[in-house]
Amino acid sequence: MDVSGHFGILADMVSSRILAGAAALLLLPLAACSTGPSEEDVAAAFVNAVAAGDAVGAANQTDAPDQAKQALEAARRNLAPTAAHAMVREVTEDAQGTPTARFDMSWDFGAGRVWNYSNELKLVEQEQGWKVRWAPAVLHPQLAAGQSLAYREQRPDPAPVLDRDGKQLMGPEQLITVSLSAQEAGDVPGVAASLANALKTIEPAITQQSILDGVAKTPQGQPYAVVTLRQGDYEQVKSRIYDLPGVRFPAQTRLVTTERGYGTQVLAGVARVVDQQVQANAGWRVVTLDAAGQEAAELHGVAERPVAPTNVTLGDRAQRAAEQAVDPVPQAAMLVAMQPSTGEVLAVAQNAPADAQGPVALSGQYPPGSTFKTVTATAALGSGEAGIDTPVECPAEKVFDGRPLPNDKKFDLGVVPLRTAFAHSCNTSFAQLAVDMPGEALTDAAHQLGLGVDFEMAGATTITGKVPPGGSTVQRAENGIGQGTVLASPFGMALVTSSIAEGRMPVPTLVRGAQTKADATPQPPAPQTLDQLRTMMREVVTGGTATALNGSGDVRGKTGTAQFGDGTHSHGWFVGYRGDLAFAVLVTDAGSSGPAVEAAKRFLAGA
The missing domain is CATH 3.40.710.10 (DD-peptidase/beta-lactamase superfamily)
Structure with missing residues (x-):
């Protein structure tokens, strides 16, 4: 038996393994000497830039910066978060050996509305170093090519406003806003004249010039809201304005008074209270939009809650x-x-x-x-x-x-x-x-x-x-x-x-x-x-300056004439009470308290 032959083969094998190991040892320091950011660094830089709203910075971490920038800007614009947060949890290799970063994403829309989800992204090595492999799914796993993310608020309809006895003073009604887009209208003065002519029977203050002034003050690309109409008023003028170029008619449900001009100032403030309640009870959704801007899928949703009627002290x-x-x-x-x-x-x-x-x-x-x-x-x-x-x-x-x-x-x-x-x-x-x-x-x-x-x-x-x-x-x-x-x-x-x-x-x-x-x-x-x-105060009515109220019951009050300006003009007042009803009347530039006393008399007759 030739033992030396066996030893020769063994020696060759050992030599091969040693050489291979030596080669590996020689290669390791080369990788360790790389000065570019690591996979972890690139993944963290990308998701942090997305959270910060830095579309350019995030896109530059990808292998398709132009596509990524466009998609990231659209997502930020349509989501409009108050804040966002992201954190890379780990970077591992998938079955094909591709570095894969897993991260958590959080979008904060304010008022306690937070959308959380987990996602992952792939990294590829290029001459410039590691890059995020761009795909829409990097933003959300269910986002497909040609789609974008969007935030939608679901506001419940406002509930009625009821007076102290339960009678409705305000209720929800569909309102139509007549808006004018200068870019689409073409002949803006001509369209403005047609609108003014049709709307003057409902809103006399609207003129061709007031519309043109409003258009001029509206930021470029945005439509000018000419007027908001109740449904009945809109139907009166629809045939005259519906086909005008550049005129659009978005509708929304709003709280309005039962009659035009009723309680205009005080109920406007009450309506703002109801609007706060509507906002507090609003639901919200995150959806995907297709290339045409239509909803493709819902990714997250919180249902709106109904709003209870608002009771006011007014009678x-x-x-x-x-x-x-x-x-x-x-x-x-x-x-x-x-x-x-x-x-x-x-x-x-x-x-x-x-x-x-x-x-x-x-x-x-x-x-x-x-x-x-x-x-x-x-x-x-x-x-x-x-x-x-x-x-x-x-x-x-x-x-x-x-x-x-x-x-x-x-x-x-x-x-x-x-x-x-x-x-x-x-x-x-x-x-x-x-x-x-x-x-x-x-x-x-x-x-x-x-x-x-x-x-x-x-x-x-x-x-x-x-x-x-x-x-x-x-x-x-x-x-x-x-x-x-x-x-x-x-x-x-x-x-x-x-x-x-x-x-x-x-x-x-x-x-x-x-x-x-x-x-x-x-x-x-x-x-x-x-x-x-x-x-x-009673003697003011029975034998003083307010005897015109002598037949209005047990009224106690005081008249007032108040000079203002250069002293040649004066306001007229009457303040008083009858039982559990107190009131104050002011007529500006009246010259005397007489008109205020007469108004008080009319009020007490109907109250």
């Missing part, structure tokens, strides 16, 4: 009475009514000239004029320095540090009881009362009655008013008759009369079930102070 009867009271007035006129025992707002009405100025019944600031004498009287009676029968001087005019303050038409009552000076609205008497009190006296008395208190009330933004301390004799005199630096809204004066009627400041509410926050809870005036004031 349909009181609201209609208030609107019928102010609608005939040619000047801007407004009325706010409140229930003193609860603070519930019963009516907020404005006529068309007032509506053009916004929700001024709730937040407009006006000099309250002689209606503020309710506050001056509260301060004087509360101080103990004056009583209802205390004699006071009521000359035709009085001068305070060089500033003459006359009575209306310079009437002169001589010396009369305080109650008489109040009933006939003697400026000189109440200016003197204010001058004789400390500068903070009117501020404190106004605060006791709610004037100057701020509220966060669901459904409405309100400003009661402001009563700065009187820093000088003239300022105290002017403030004492509701001029000077004193300002109030009709809402604020309705709160004042509610406080007088109830004996404390009620916290106003508009939406039932929603708590109003007040920045203060003032101590009320003494009961004996308010008893005297209520008697004085």
Whole structure:
């Protein structure tokens, strides 16, 4: 047996294995010396760029940057997340030896709406180093070629708004928006003229020029919303506008009042509360879209929840009475009514000239004029320095540090009881009362009655008013008759009369079930102070400046004429209460309190 031959074969085998091992050892350092990012680095850079919304950065980590960039930008645009997060869990080789990164993706759409899923991506080595192998499925495993991701909100229909007795004031209705695309219209002036001519019977303010101005202000590529119409109004003009080039008619379900022009300002705020409820109950979905923008599949969904009806404190009867009271007035006129025992707002009405100025019944600031004498009287009676029968001087005019303050038409009552000076609205008497009190006296008395208190009330933004301390004799005199630096809204004066009627400041509410926050809870005036004031307010009606209300029941109130501007114009006020119904009426630029008293009479007849 030739042993040496066997040993020769064995030696060759060993040599081969050693050489192979040596070759492997020689190769390993070459790989270890690579300076490019690893598979893990590239995978992490890609998913982090996707999460950050950096489409260019993410696309540059792929082997098809142009395709990837286009798809990533579309996904970000259609998903519109508030935030996104991604994390690579591991990088392993698949059965074919291809590096595969597994990662978690999270899209946050706000309001607790988060979409989480796991995915994977493949990596390929190119001359530039490792790259993500691009495919739409890199964004989501079910995303096919030619598709994109999109977020969809599913809003439930708004529920009706019901008054204090359960009567519907607002309900959901399909509205049609008439929109104009300048790019599609061609002859924009011609289309605008046709639209204006058709729509003027419904919205007289729409003209060819107003449409052209709106188009000019609208960002390029976006349609201009000309008007939003109720279904019935749309049907009236449809045949005249439907075929106009560039005009489109998107529809949506919105909450609208039962009648056009009903409760315009106050119910607009309530509608915003309902919209918040709709938003809170909205469902949402993530879908895939095909190349035509149509939904291909749903990837994730949360169903919407129904919205319960909203109950408000308004009363349909009181609201209609208030609107019928102010609608005939040619000047801007407004009325706010409140229930003193609860603070519930019963009516907020404005006529068309007032509506053009916004929700001024709730937040407009006006000099309250002689209606503020309710506050001056509260301060004087509360101080103990004056009583209802205390004699006071009521000359035709009085001068305070060089500033003459006359009575209306310079009437002169001589010396009369305080109650008489109040009933006939003697400026000189109440200016003197204010001058004789400390500068903070009117501020404190106004605060006791709610004037100057701020509220966060669901459904409405309100400003009661402001009563700065009187820093000088003239300022105290002017403030004492509701001029000077004193300002109030009709809402604020309705709160004042509610406080007088109830004996404390009620916290106003508009939406039932929603708590109003007040920045203060003032101590009320003494009961004996308010008893005297209520008697004085009754005498305004029975024998003073508001005798026109003598047949309207047990009304207690105060008239007011408030100069503004250069002093040649004045607003007219009446504030008062009857039983558990308090209210304030303002007619701007009325010249006297007469129109406000007449509006109050109409209101009380229907309330």
